[in-house]
Every structure is written in C-alpha cells, then in structure tokens.
Amino acid sequence: MTHDDGRSLTQALYAAREAGRCCALATIIATKGSTPRKVGARMIVDPDTGLVGTVGGGCGEAEVIEAAYRVIETGRAQRVNVDLTDDLVSWSPAVCGGVMDVFVEPVSPEAS
Amino acid sequence: MTSLHPADAVRLLVEIPEGGGSAVVSTVVGDNRFTGNRIAWVVMEKGEPESRGSLGLPQADEAVMELMRDALENPRASDGLHELAIADHPFEVYIEIRRPVQELVVVGAGHIAQPLAHLGALLGFRVNVIDDRPEFATRERFPSAEKVIRADFSDPFREVPLHARSHVLLVTRGHKYDYACLIIALQMDPPPAYIGMIGSRRRVRATYVQLLEEGIDRVLLDRIHAPVGLDIGAETPEEIAVAVVAELIMVRRGGTGASLRGVERVMERFFKEDK
Numbered sequence A: 001m002t003h004d005d006g007r008s009l010t011q012a013l014y015a016a017r018e019a020g021r022c023c024a025l026a027t028i029i030a031t032k033g034s035t036p037r038k039v040g041a042r043m044i045v046d047p048d049t050g051l052v053g054t055v056g057g058g059c060g061e062a063e064v065i066e067a068a069y070r071v072i073e074t075g076r077a078q079r080v081n082v083d084l085t086d087d088l089v090s091w092s093p094a095v096c097g098g099v100m101d102v103f104v105e106p107v108s109p110e111a112s
Numbered sequence B: 001m002t003s004l005h006p007a008d009a010v011r012l013l014v015e016i017p018e019g020g021g022s023a024v025v026s027t028v029v030g031d032n033r034f035t036g037n038r039i040a041w042v043v044m045e046k047g048e049p050e051s052r053g054s055l056g057l058p059q060a061d062e063a064v065m066e067l068m069r070d071a072l073e074n075p076r077a078s079d080g081l082h083e084l085a086i087a088d089h090p091f092e093v094y095i096e097i098r099r100p101v102q103e104l105v106v107v108g109a110g111h112i113a114q115p116l117a118h119l120g121a122l123l124g125f126r127v128n129v130i131d132d133r134p135e136f137a138t139r140e141r142f143p144s145a146e147k148v149i150r151a152d153f154s155d156p157f158r159e160v161p162l163h164a165r166s167h168v169l170l171v172t173r174g175h176k177y178d179y180a181c182l183i184i185a186l187q188m189d190p191p192p193a194y195i196g197m198i199g200s201r202r203r204v205r206a207t208y209v210q211l212l213e214e215g216i217d218r219v220l221l222d223r224i225h226a227p228v229g230l231d232i233g234a235e236t237p238e239e240i241a242v243a244v245v246a247e248l249i250m251v252r253r254g255g256t257g258a259s260l261r262g263v264e265r266v267m268e269r270f271f272k273e274d275k
Helices: A003-018 A058-074 B006-018 B058-073 B113-122 B175-186 B201-213 B237-253 B260-264 B266-270
Strands: A023-032 A042-046 A050-053 A078-083 A099-107 B022-028 B038-043 B050-054 B080-086 B089-098 B103-107 B126-131 B147-150 B166-170 B194-197
Touching (some): A003 A050, A003 A099, A003 B006, A023 B080, A042 A058, A099 B006, B006 B038, B006 B050, B006 B089, B022 B058, B038 B058, B050 B058, B058 B080, B058 B089, B103 B175, B113 B237, B166 B175, B175 B194, B260 B266
Parallel strands (some): B126 B147, B166 B194
Antiparallel strands (some): A042 A050, B022 B089, B038 B050, B080 B089
16 A cells, blocks of 8 residues: 555545445455555445555456455455466466455444 | 444554554454454554554454564564464454655755656655755645755755655755755764765765765765666656666665566576577
8 A cells, every 4th residue: 555545545435434335445465476466455446436546457356346346235344365367378467477365344434 | 442443544554654653453354253353553753652443352452462563663574464363263364564654855946856756755755845946945846745945055954854764865956055965964863764966976976075074984975875866877857866766766675776677587597498
C-alpha cells in the first residue's frame, strides 16, 4: 500500500461508512513467484461506486471482485487463492507466473 | 474491547507514519470465528505506545502484541502471515508494519527541483522545498510539496529541521549555496538518511577540497552522494530527476543500480546455444 493509495482507500472506506453502505476490502496477504502487485496491496469493491485501488488487474483481479460480491452478500470474510501460473506461451493475461493469497473482508457501516 | 474497524485500521496505517510514528496492524485471516478481527500497536514519535482494538481473545491479543513489538524493532521485518496457537485455537494473522514517513528536502527551487519534488511525492516521500528567491519558492511551482519555504541559505533548515528520516537534495542555483547548505547538513546529529549534491566532477572535487580545508572529517565526506544520481545518461531536468530518485530508491531498498537485463541474463542462462 503506497502512501497515496492509502489516502484514497481511507477516503473511500469512510465515504461508504458515512453513506451507510457495505463494501468489501481485499488485501494481498501472501504471494509466491511473480505477481503484478505485492503483499499489502489493497482494493475496495463498493457496489455503488466501483473499485478503488488494485490488486493487480486482469483475470486475477476479476476473481477477487467476484469474491468481494459474495463477501458483501454473506457478510463473511473469505480467502481467495489467485493462480497466475497459466501456460507462459498462451496469450492469457494471467502470465505473471505467480500465486497470490487475497483476504477479502466485509466492511460494515457500523463500528464493529 | 472490540475489533478495530477496517476503515480505522487503514487510516492508522496512513496517518500515524505521516505524523512521524509507527503503526503495526494484525488481522485474523485464518478461518475461525475471529476471522477479520483486528488489533493495532501504535508508537508515536512522542508519547506512550498503545494498542487499539482486539482480536476477540485476550491471550491472542497478548501473543500478537509481542509479535508486533518484535516486528517494529526489527528493521528487516516485512508484512506477512504468522501462525499462532492459543490453547486450542490455531490463529493465522496477517501483520502489516508502517514506519515513519521519509522526508525529501529539496534545497533550491529551480528547474530540476520541480520534477524532483513531483517524483519524490510520487514515491511516497513527504517533500519540502526551500529557496531564498520568493518568485521560485511558490506553491504554484510545487503543487505536490508539503511545504514550500522561503529561507536564506545561511539558515536553510530552520523551518524543516533535519532528522534521521530526511533525504536532502542540494540543487540550488549556485555552487556556493549548495556548499553552505551541505556543510550544515553534514554536521547534523543524527545524520540525515541521504545527502545528495548536484554538480560536475570538477565542482564536486572543489567542494571536497574546500570541506577538507575547513577541517571536516573524511568519514563525513562519505555521506555525500555527489554527483547525485545514477548513470543513465540523463540530460533534461526531468531525466536528471529520474536518475536522482532512482538513486534514492536504490539507497532505500538496497539495489545495485545495474540494468536487470545484465543482472538476470535470461538469454545467456536459459537459451545457451551449443557451439
């Protein structure tokens, strides 16, 4: 999480909280091999306003976004293992060659 | 004590280091009934360290607080997963460590200072710019700087005291001003994390001669990065700024400054042709 990232993430989390919306916070908590973003990178999925931050884009991020919607619906945190080790010579966007563990948690408007 | 809210946790991780303090946040990420619970350990520059929030189990709080304190003391500790076991509860926590924000002090507000301030801010430095000319030391010229200060070069750091997290870049309009500020920065205790001075080989050499004549210890001279920046053939102010911040990253992260192509040698290592 870089400094500027942190600022915009904070703003987005407080905006959702003030508006009384539930959103999801995704954090890369472990990586193996080569991944576009490293441990600590964060993304907010807010059903009303969209995404803030990124966990690397592409198919991997799409998986995390899908999980985020499930997390918001169920209110239960989830760990997503994103595999970016597709065949190197395929033209898939997931050719970074790494695996990452993403923690996706619900952010409720109430103080927990 | 309840868990720290995610919004408050993210804010702590940003704001405490900005204020010169350190923050460590631990989140339960293993699958159990405490999943998502958080506790933070906050150490301000001045004042008593304190914890915020709770993992939901006092013994877990105690164990993870110890882990967080150790992480802060170890400069090489990095963010990541840790396994804990409290009675019959296996815990997996994700620990994030944020140390005090690093400062970039750009002395001189000329044409190289502008891209320097900009890139410094982009890299997460808190940027302060100093010049003695009011028409150059303006907010308009440095929108991404924290402070733009008009100060005389005889006492340049009055409003931005240097400390161990300061990275000083001397890029004033004249050699004599760089020298005046350099000699002050060099004698700071504790020393700044980085001192860089722009200049040609000749000018840098003249500076060293002058410093030695003034009786400055040779050991102190080793602290100076001059001429400043990495050798990438930079010519324009923007290119020079990139070369300079590349050196800052290298100092911070401990890289070699060499081209990765030469370091990794992928072709040579994996596609060796039989002769």
